[in-house]
Amino acid sequence: xxxxxxxxxxxxxxxxxxxxxxxxxxxxxxxxxxxxxxxxxxxxxxxxxxxxxxxxxxxxxxxxxxxxxxxxxxxxxxxxxxxxxxxxxxxxxxxxxxxxxxxxxxxxxxxxxxxxxxxxxxxxxxxxxxxxxxxxxxxxxxxxxxxxxxxxxxxxxxxxxxxxxxxxxxxxxxxxxxxxxxxxxxxxxxxxxxxxxxxxxxxxxxxxxxxxxxxxxxxxxxxx
Amino acid sequence: xxxxxxxxxxxxxxxxxxxxxxxxxxxxxxxxxxxxxxxxxxxxxxxxxxxxxxxxxxxxxxxxxxxxxxxxxxxxxxxxxxxxxxxxxxxxxxxxxxxxxxxxxxxxxxxxxxxxxxxxxxxxxxxxxxxxxxxxxxxxxxxxxxxxxxxxxxxxxxxxxxxxxxxxxxxxxxxxxxxxxxxxxxxxxxxxxxxxxxxxxxxxxxxxxxxxxxxxxxxxxxxx
Numbered sequence: 515x516x517x518x519x520x521x522x523x524x525x526x527x528x529x530x531x532x533x534x535x536x537x538x539x540x541x542x543x544x545x546x547x548x549x550x551x552x553x554x555x556x557x558x559x560x561x562x563x564x565x566x567x568x569x570x571x572x573x574x575x576x577x578x579x580x581x582x583x584x585x586x587x588x589x590x591x592x593x594x595x596x597x598x599x600x601x602x603x604x605x606x607x608x609x610x611x612x613x614x615x616x617x618x619x620x621x622x623x624x625x626x627x628x629x630x631x632x633x634x635x636x637x638x639x640x641x642x643x644x645x646x647x648x649x650x651x652x653x654x655x656x657x658x659x660x661x662x663x664x665x666x667x668x669x670x671x672x673x674x675x676x677x678x679x680x681x682x683x684x685x686x687x688x689x690x691x692x693x694x695x696x697x698x699x700x701x702x703x704x705x706x707x708x709x710x711x712x713x714x715x716x717x718x719x720x721x722x723x724x725x726x727x728x729x730x731x732x733x734x735x736x737x738x
Numbered sequence: 739x740x741x742x743x744x745x746x747x748x749x750x751x752x753x754x755x756x757x758x759x760x761x762x763x764x765x766x767x768x769x770x771x772x773x774x775x776x777x778x779x780x781x782x783x784x785x786x787x788x789x790x791x792x793x794x795x796x797x798x799x800x801x802x803x804x805x806x807x808x809x810x811x812x813x814x815x816x817x818x819x820x821x822x823x824x825x826x827x828x829x830x831x832x833x834x835x836x837x838x839x840x841x842x843x844x845x846x847x848x849x850x851x852x853x854x855x856x857x858x859x860x861x862x863x864x865x866x867x868x869x870x871x872x873x874x875x876x877x878x879x880x881x882x883x884x885x886x887x888x889x890x891x892x893x894x895x896x897x898x899x900x901x902x903x904x905x906x907x908x909x910x911x912x913x914x915x916x917x918x919x920x921x922x923x924x925x926x927x928x929x930x931x932x933x934x935x936x937x938x939x940x941x942x943x944x945x946x947x948x949x950x951x952x953x954x955x956x957x958x959x960x961x962x
Binding site: 521522523524525526527530531532534535536537538539540541542544548560561563564565567568569570572573574575576578579580581582583584585588599602603606607615618620633639642644645646647648649651652654655658659661662663665666667669670671672674677679680681682683690691692693696699700707708709710711712714716717721722724725727730731732733734735736738 | 747749750756785791792798804807831839842868869872879883885887893894896901903904907914916920923924932935936938940945946948951954956960
């Protein structure tokens with residue numbers, strides 16, 4: 515057993531450091547349209563990916579991969595796949611809700627200089643994975659934690675990030691050459707931003723309201 | 739349209755603030771045994787829950803609920819459910835791997851003064867949810883983002899957090915009175931910590947190695 519096996523003192527956070535973490539959490543936005551087109555420096559991209567790679571993972575499985583997409587021609591094709599899926603999505607709403615849906619910009623695929631497809635290799639840890647024995651989805655959840663790390667790190671770097679979920683899975687799979695055994699978890703658009711909404715865009719635009727937190731917290735048991 | 743509809747200048751992070759966000763990300767640990775038994779002040783718990791509640795959610799659906807469990811007798815019953823599932827899990831490993839598995843402490847249910855069960859109400863946004871039209875799991879992913887926010891905020895507060903995934907779903911459902919229509923996403927143990935491992939505990943204990951990030955990043959397309 516080496517000395518690394520011993521827990522070390524947990525470096526405490528100063529009030530200023532704590533506030534910085536909360537600032538990232540509370541001012542993070544799902545960015546669709548405020549992207550600047552300046553490319554992201556490699557050093558910044560690497561810090562963001564390192565942040566993602568330091569997410570928790572079930573059984574320390576690290577099931578994620580990151581496909582970086584910068585080529586405008588490729589992003590144009592991916593945007594077309596989005597647009598086809600979004601046409602289908604639009605038709606699922608009706609009346610005023612459909613008009614509002616149509617008016618929303620829901621992605622920055624062509625505007626954001628960097629897109630990242632985040633995947634989960636469910637076989638990486640073999641068949642039996644510590645912690646996944648009773649919840650088969652824990653590996654995908656680990657991958658989502660990596661995305662949230664990437665999102666918060668982006669905020670701290672002045673980089674906006676938007677998660678685009680309106681794709682037919684098969685379209686992305688074909689365009690990015692992703693094998694069937696690999697799960698596609700998220701498709702992200704990243705670029706520098708000067709401006710951000712001060713509240714979630716869907717709240718600002720009247721799509722939904724913030725729920726009161728106290729209605730969502732229960733003591734001891736589920737309450738109806 | 740009110741002034742909130744306009745994007746505001748994205749408050750830039752100072753280098754110190756950025757470093758604080760990375761400190762939370764890189765020193766966050768899955769805590770199983772270093773919990774102190776001191777109760778967490780209500781104000782701290784509320785800040786942690788607010789952080790979770792400010793996670794991104796598909797269609798601004800906010801599908802999460804948080805069940806707070808503090809009663810030692812209730813935590814004892816939940817620990818027994820863990821122990822039963824963990825016996826099953828142990829038998830899925832063989833040989834030296836089983837011995838190592840047996841030696842690992844995988845939860846702090848009875849030691850940590852606060853447990854939180856995080857759930858996802860998949861019906862909260864109605865049948866058709868913006869952004870969930872082509873990926874039915876986006877609501878659960880939103881809930882996982884809330885957990886990761888909670889985890890990083892905990893680190894900044896000096897609070898350790900461990901995610902326990904080794905339960906039979908039906909056991910937790912019964913013990914916490916959770917209806918079938920609600921998805922159980924995570925069961926978390928929280929308490930103050932003085933010490934944390936400097937690297938992931940499963941790495942320290944030889945269960946798995948950190949993968950080189952460069953092997954996980956692809957340009958443009960999936961590579962095999």
